Amino acid sequence: QQQVKQSPQSLIVQKGGISIINCAYENTAFDYFPWYQQFPGKGPALLIAIRPDVSEKKEGRFTISFNKSAKQFSLHIMDSQPGDSATYFCAASLMNYGGSQGNLIFGKGTKLSVKP
Amino acid sequence: NAGVTQTPKFRILKIGQSMTLQCAQDMNHNYMYWYRQDPGMGLKLIYYSVGAGITDKGEVPNGYNVSRSTTEDFPLRLELAAPSQTSVYFCASQLRDRGRNTGELFFGEGSRLTVL
Numbered sequence: 001q002q003q004v005k006q007s008p009q010s011l012i013v014q015k016g017g018i019s020i021i022n023c024a025y026e027n028t029a030f031d032y033f034p035w036y037q038q039f040p041g042k043g044p045a046l047l048i049a050i051r052p053d054v055s056e057k058k059e060g061r062f063t064i065s066f067n068k069s070a071k072q073f074s075l076h077i078m079d080s081q082p083g084d085s086a087t088y089f090c091a092a093s094l095m096n097y098g099g100s101q102g103n104l105i106f107g108k109g110t111k112l113s114v115k116p
Numbered sequence: 117n118a119g120v121t122q123t124p125k126f127r128i129l130k131i132g133q134s135m136t137l138q139c140a141q142d143m144n145h146n147y148m149y150w151y152r153q154d155p156g157m158g159l160k161l162i163y164y165s166v167g168a169g170i171t172d173k174g175e176v177p178n179g180y181n182v183s184r185s186t187t188e189d190f191p192l193r194l195e196l197a198a199p200s201q202t203s204v205y206f207c208a209s210q211l212r213d214r215g216r217n218t219g220e221l222f223f224g225e226g227s228r229l230t231v232l
Contacts, residue, residue, distance in 0.1 A: 009156060032219045043120075043206050043223030044159070089158065095219050099166060102212060103149075103174075104221060108158035 006107025019077040021110045023090035032095035035075050038087045080114045087111050122224035129197040129231045137192040137227050139207030147210040148190040152203040197231045204228050
């Protein structure tokens with residue numbers, strides 16, 4: 001019930017292409033779905049997040065698509081650039097709960113390489 | 117603001133030695149976390165704290181201890197280091213407070229530990 005499954009584990013995309021990373025969750029009560037970006041040697045940093053009351057959120061070249069009925073959400077990176085090469089983590093949580101119930105559950109990560 | 121600061125960045129330990137990873141945040145966040153990151157395994161929660169004086173186990177607490185005597189500091193202690201504790205450790209903080217909860221975790225840059 002608490003898992004977040006992320007795919008693919010690694011992804012190679014040509015410069016200018018679209019990168020798509022998918023995540024599936026089990027707990028229908030989750031109400032906060034962020035994506036974190038991690039560059040080599042750095043800590044993860046919040047990239048974009050969505051709440052389940054909308055089906056899509058866009059910030060620049062990054063878009064989250066959310067399908068509540070399928071319990072899936074995905075990150076789309078349009079016009080992918082070599083500077084986007086990083087590891088991406090999806091996550092889910094019960095945003096307004098205290099203690100362990102509100103802790104983020106992370107996917108295992110996707111290593112994205114954008115080739116010039 | 118420095119954000120979340122971790123020390124040391126790198127450390128090599130011999131089997132059986134003990135050490136403490138330091139973490140400090142200057143954002144007055146109530147929640148703090150310790151994660152370990154192993155290749156292809158994502159971020160696994162070791163311990164977390166909801167505030168000064170209160171800590172709780174995460175997914176992989178064995179072999180570790182924590183304390184939270186102040187809001188700012190959350191050290192992680194490794195007792196009797198084992199090769200299985202070779203990993204990259206990340207400290208994170210979060211403001212989780214009804215009405216002010218953004219959901220965002222702020223990570224430090226990590227501490228790379230090798231146990232030989």
